[in-house]
Structure formats: structure tokens, C-alpha cells
Amino acid sequence: MESLHSNELSSGNGGLSSQKYVDVEEIRDGVILLKNGSLRAVLLVSSINFDLKATEEQDSIIAQYQNFLNSLDFPIQIMVSSRKLNISPYLDYLKKKETQLTNELLALQLAEYSNFIKNLADVSNIMSKYFYVVVPFYPVENTKTGILDRLFGSTNAQMAVTRRRELFDTYKNQLWQRVDHIIAGLSGTGVKITPLKTEELIELLYNSYNPSTQNNSIVKDIDKVELR
Structure with a gap:
């Protein structure tokens, strides 16, 4: 299955924009359309502490995961992203609470705690991991008209916008059938799953190609998402 970037991205042409090779x-x-006409959905998946589970629970999780894998009749990609933990919002929250305290002793203790957390983050490489499942869908290509032509009308000027929208909706619905299948299959293992929306997909790709800015990421916390 194709990845989301070209192999030419690693060719060493540092002067060229990486966007050219994406x-x-x-x-x-909430759908990524690749240049070859295929579609992708990306699911954010929570993690579980497998080692802390009882033996019976571990066996059940393994069995559920095996059943999930055996039920697939299409490929998927599992991606893990490690990012430096951004504690700035938490420090801002503590600072706000500190200004609201009327007890000087409590305010002093909170200030010391904030400094401890900040110093700990400065000297430690605290990382957070995000887990994703990439779901593909490949429309059947017509021999006379390519997929991209049908979707975007790049070579067929007479194709109506409504027709292109209908095709996209058809492909998206078939992609979402796979998404629902994966959500149902993985939910049995105890993880939480949610599809990324358009803004979050853009952010994910931007952070992937600009890793130095990942500490500014605003990808939603899996514990706060609207679960399906």
C-alpha cells in the first residue's frame, strides 16, 4: 500500500519544498485524497497498559485482536508518532490558579510545584505517543477515464461539479464502511478510537513533515474526543 509521501522526499534536495513530494x-x-486517486481515513487510537492486565484479560485482548486481523479483507497501516510533551498549557493553568489563591502559603507551594514541573520538563525528554490506523480505499479505475479525472475533472472540462461530488461521496461512503469495521473490531480490545477530521489531518501531516514544530501540536487528546 502506498505511503503518504514520495520516495523522492529523501533524495536530499533540501532547497525544494517538501510539499512537492507529498x-x-x-x-x-475528513478524507485524504492521494494523487493516484485513492482515499485515506486516519483513526486516532488510545493505548492500554497490557502488562497491568490480569492473565485472563490479556488472553481476551489477544483473542479479540486476532479476530480483528482475521476479519480484514483490505490492508491497513498502523502508525506510531512520538512527540515531545508540551506542558505550556498546564503551566499556564497553574499560573492562573496561583493568582486566584488568597492564601499566601498555598500560593507559594503552587509556585514551587510549577517550577518543579517546568525544571523537570527542561531536563527530561518527556515524550507522548500517539497511535493511528490508516484506512485505504482504492476506487476501480476506468480504462478511458482516470480516477483523478473523474474526481477533479482535470482533463474533462464538461464534467459537472455535482457529478464529481457524487463520486467523492460514493467513494467516501465505501471508505467509511471500512472505518466502521475497524472501529467495531478494535473496540473489543478495550481501546478508544476516533476518526481525525480535516483540520486534524492537516495538522498531522504538517507535524510529520515539520517535526521541530510538533511541540505546538493541538491534536486532540484521545480521552477527550467524541468516541464512536
């Missing part, structure tokens, strides 16, 4: 044509309605 195989993404468009992102809309």
Missing part, C-alpha cells in the same frame, strides 16, 4: 492531492470531509 502525494496528497486534497484533504476534505
Whole structure:
């Protein structure tokens, strides 16, 4: 299955924009459209502490995961992203609470705690991990008309916008059938799953190609998402 970027990205042409080598044509309605006409959905998946589970629970999780894998009739990608933990919002929250305290002793203790957390983050490389499942869908290509032509009308000027939208909706619905299948299958293992929306997909790709800015990430916390 194709990845989301071209192999030419690693060719060493540092003066060229990496966007030239990204195989993404468009992102809309929570779907990534690649230049080859295929579609992708990305699911954010929570983690579980497998080692802390009882033996019976571990066996059940393994069995559920095996059943999930055996039920697949299409490929998927599992991606792990490690990012430096951004504690700035938490420090801002503590600072705000400190200004609201009327007890000087409590305010002093909170200030010392804030400094401890800040110093700990400065000297430690605290990382947070995000887990994703990439779900593909490949439309059947017509021999006379390519997939991208049908979707974007790049070579067929007479194709109506409504027709292109209908095709996209059809492909998206078939992609979402796979998404629902994966959500149902993985939910049995005890993890939480949610599809990324358009803004979050753009941010994920931006952070992937600009790792130095990942500490500014605003990808939603899996514990605060609207679960399906």
C-alpha cells in the first residue's frame, strides 16, 4: 500500500519544498485524497497498559485482536508518532490558579510545584505517543477515464461539479464502511478510537513533515474526543 509521501522526499534536495513530494492531492470531509486517486481515513487510537492486565484479560485482548486481523479483507497501516510533551498549557493553568489563591502559603507551594514541573520538563525528554490506523480505499479505475479525472475533472472540462461530488461521496461512503469495521473490531480490545477530521489531518501531516514544530501540536487528546 502506498505511503503518504514520495520516495523522492529523501533524495536530499533540501532547497525544494517538501510539499512537492507529498502525494496528497486534497484533504476534505475528513478524507485524504492521494494523487493516484485513492482515499485515506486516519483513526486516532488510545493505548492500554497490557502488562497491568490480569492473565485472563490479556488472553481476551489477544483473542479479540486476532479476530480483528482475521476479519480484514483490505490492508491497513498502523502508525506510531512520538512527540515531545508540551506542558505550556498546564503551566499556564497553574499560573492562573496561583493568582486566584488568597492564601499566601498555598500560593507559594503552587509556585514551587510549577517550577518543579517546568525544571523537570527542561531536563527530561518527556515524550507522548500517539497511535493511528490508516484506512485505504482504492476506487476501480476506468480504462478511458482516470480516477483523478473523474474526481477533479482535470482533463474533462464538461464534467459537472455535482457529478464529481457524487463520486467523492460514493467513494467516501465505501471508505467509511471500512472505518466502521475497524472501529467495531478494535473496540473489543478495550481501546478508544476516533476518526481525525480535516483540520486534524492537516495538522498531522504538517507535524510529520515539520517535526521541530510538533511541540505546538493541538491534536486532540484521545480521552477527550467524541468516541464512536
